[in-house]
Amino acid sequence: MHCDKNYLVKKRRLAVRRRAARRRLSGIRRVLVRATVGWSLLCGAVAAQAADDVTILFTHDLHSMFLPHRRDEAGRSAWRGGYARLHTAIRAARAQYPQSVLVDAGDFSSGSFFYLLFPSDCAELQLMAQMGYDALTLGNHDFDFGPDGLADALAAAHRAGVRLPIVAANVRLREASLARLNAAFAQYGVTDYTVLERDGKRIGVFGLIGDEAISNAPAAAKVEFEDRFTAAARMVRKLRRDEQVDLVICLSHSGTSADKQHSEDEQLAAAVPGLDVIVSGHTHTVLREPIAVRQTLIVSAGCYAGYLGVLTLAGAPSAAAPGAFRYRLIPIDSTLTPDAPVAAAIQSWKAKLNTVYFDSLGRYMDDTVAFNPTPLSSGLSDGASPAGRLVAEALRQSVGRPGLRPVAVVPDGVVRSDVPSGWLTEERLFDILSLGVGNDRKPGYPLVLVYLSGKELWDVCEIDASCAPLFPAAQLSLAGLKYTFNPHRLFCNKVTEVWVEQDDGRYAPPDRQALYPVVGDLYSLQMLGAIRRLTYGLLSLQPKDAQGQPVDDYQQQVLTLPNGQEYKEWIALSDYLRAFPDRRIPSAVGALPCHRTRVDDPSLVARLQHPNGFAWLVYGSLTATMAVVVALLVWAGKRSVRKMRRR
Numbered sequence: 001m002h003c004d005k006n007y008l009v010k011k012r013r014l015a016v017r018r019r020a021a022r023r024r025l026s027g028i029r030r031v032l033v034r035a036t037v038g039w040s041l042l043c044g045a046v047a048a049q050a051a052d053d054v055t056i057l058f059t060h061d062l063h064s065m066f067l068p069h070r071r072d073e074a075g076r077s078a079w080r081g082g083y084a085r086l087h088t089a090i091r092a093a094r095a096q097y098p099q100s101v102l103v104d105a106g107d108f109s110s111g112s113f114f115y116l117l118f119p120s121d122c123a124e125l126q127l128m129a130q131m132g133y134d135a136l137t138l139g140n141h142d143f144d145f146g147p148d149g150l151a152d153a154l155a156a157a158h159r160a161g162v163r164l165p166i167v168a169a170n171v172r173l174r175e176a177s178l179a180r181l182n183a184a185f186a187q188y189g190v191t192d193y194t195v196l197e198r199d200g201k202r203i204g205v206f207g208l209i210g211d212e213a214i215s216n217a218p219a220a221a222k223v224e225f226e227d228r229f230t231a232a233a234r235m236v237r238k239l240r241r242d243e244q245v246d247l248v249i250c251l252s253h254s255g256t257s258a259d260k261q262h263s264e265d266e267q268l269a270a271a272v273p274g275l276d277v278i279v280s281g282h283t284h285t286v287l288r289e290p291i292a293v294r295q296t297l298i299v300s301a302g303c304y305a306g307y308l309g310v311l312t313l314a315g316a317p318s319a320a321a322p323g324a325f326r327y328r329l330i331p332i333d334s335t336l337t338p339d340a341p342v343a344a345a346i347q348s349w350k351a352k353l354n355t356v357y358f359d360s361l362g363r364y365m366d367d368t369v370a371f372n373p374t375p376l377s378s379g380l381s382d383g384a385s386p387a388g389r390l391v392a393e394a395l396r397q398s399v400g401r402p403g404l405r406p407v408a409v410v411p412d413g414v415v416r417s418d419v420p421s422g423w424l425t426e427e428r429l430f431d432i433l434s435l436g437v438g439n440d441r442k443p444g445y446p447l448v449l450v451y452l453s454g455k456e457l458w459d460v461c462e463i464d465a466s467c468a469p470l471f472p473a474a475q476l477s478l479a480g481l482k483y484t485f486n487p488h489r490l491f492c493n494k495v496t497e498v499w500v501e502q503d504d505g506r507y508a509p510p511d512r513q514a515l516y517p518v519v520g521d522l523y524s525l526q527m528l529g530a531i532r533r534l535t536y537g538l539l540s541l542q543p544k545d546a547q548g549q550p551v552d553d554y555q556q557q558v559l560t561l562p563n564g565q566e567y568k569e570w571i572a573l574s575d576y577l578r579a580f581p582d583r584r585i586p587s588a589v590g591a592l593p594c595h596r597t598r599v600d601d602p603s604l605v606a607r608l609q610h611p612n613g614f615a616w617l618v619y620g621s622l623t624a625t626m627a628v629v630v631a632l633l634v635w636a637g638k639r640s641v642r643k644m645r646r647r
Helices: 002-052 083-094 113-121 123-131 146-160 176-189 211-215 226-241 264-271 342-359 386-399 426-432 456-469 521-527 528-534 567-577 603-608 613-646
Strands: 054-059 069-073 075-078 101-104 194-197 202-210 247-253 275-282 290-295 296-299 307-313 325-331 368-373 407-411 422-424 447-451 474-479 479-483 497-502 514-523 597-598
Touching: 054 083, 069 296, 083 123, 083 307, 083 342, 101 202, 101 247, 113 123, 113 146, 113 342, 123 146, 123 521, 146 176, 146 407, 146 447, 194 226, 211 226, 226 264, 247 264, 264 275, 264 290, 264 296, 290 479, 296 307, 325 386, 325 422, 368 567, 386 407, 386 447, 386 474, 386 567, 407 422, 407 521, 422 426, 426 567, 447 456, 447 521, 456 474, 456 479, 456 497, 456 514, 456 597, 514 521
Parallel strands: 054 101, 202 247, 247 275, 275 296, 407 514, 479 597
Antiparallel strands: 054 307, 069 075, 194 202, 290 296, 307 325, 368 422, 407 474, 447 514, 479 497
């Protein structure tokens, strides 16, 4: 019986284990079935999304950089960009996304020697058409040749058979003197918006220029710009209601910023509902991930064709919904094989450029100028960029001569790229100072020599110390002038000491009434009006000639070469570097000391000592206000006492 009892116990235990095993197996089967069904549904959903996807390929701030440019990244020199490589990336992306659209957010011109061909040939639009762009907008630098120069460029593109849609919703040409540009807009077909169709979807695209970009377009002074919020809201209504589009893309030459108060495209997305995507240009920002604001995605791909942006929308109600988009930036680097037809077109433009421009200078794009042992960044460091310091010293030395030791002023905004290590060619030097044109309609700003009083030199330093934190493009690199400042002091009264270099090379405080020669580029002087506006008239400079007479027409002060051509800023840099022995830039030149010294002293004495006229005005106003308040309090107290006595 004992054995039989044990047998029955074991049998029952085995049965329990078998039932448990069957339950576990049944559970596993259910999980597998559910997983299989779920996977099938997921695959169907993915397939449905793929059929409904819209892919946007985008660039901005190409700045006529047809050829690759060299950048020093993480201590290594790398070649980035180039339109031939860019087109290779575009062709690969379009093979992957056949229904994609390719757009650009402005400043497609002005930035390399090829910009010389802008008014005569508009090589930029011809190459962009060859690469298959579907739409683009205008940036502030696309006006650098002035309204007539832009009109000539559009006419040249029209003659070449280019039909690349340009959208510019807030550009208005009401001034009678803009008749040529108005006619060119009409002939070429510049419009507020365009509608692209892809696989049954209607995609509305419009363009804007932002406020800060407009302020940086002095050559477009007579062009009117509609408020960007008003224009964007009008475009959204038009595209959504009248055109019945499925997607709205804004090509905005406005930009983003870490400082939200100056991040214009984030402000636009927050203020104007109905925008699906903002392709954000102007600030040269590289956004590794889109910025989502409400229902809008903001994307940026840097500058100079360094990246091709790819944004795929999955057809969700909101582009910014989680999982509704895929995003990447494709580096345009040496891993890409250059597209042969585009490379051949660039070489033909290069040959034409050498013929029409460089022959007269006796120097050519590929000429080596000097060897640079250490890369110099154009980013700010200790209040000025190392590249900016080099440029300022170059202007001062190239223009200076016995009896003339000018102060050099270089705003950070005109230094467009780093100074790479290795051998520098004329082309690379121009890339550093590639902005604008002169009265000769040739690329690069000319140098201008004017005179400022010692008091105005103080104001130059105040512009640097007080305004640069608010307006980074106004950050200055100075040569022959240095100062100390206390950031705790009153706005426009932060500078405490100023020294200017004398004829014997020593530094001394400037005579406030004496005149001092100052060299800078034409653009910097044209931007003086912006400084007046920025400081509400508190700081202003009146350039003068050598006799002390006010200068209103800066063209009269432009410096020229012996052959009569304008002395361009980039040529002055080239001349300075060519003069070094063995054409090797000394390490000391790359380590030029900063012109400004920061003294952090929050004490009351340090804050109030050495007030200038503006500070006296503020302190006087505060003192008068306090006196009035005290008088009112005394009067009110005496009145209360009299009332109490009457009781």
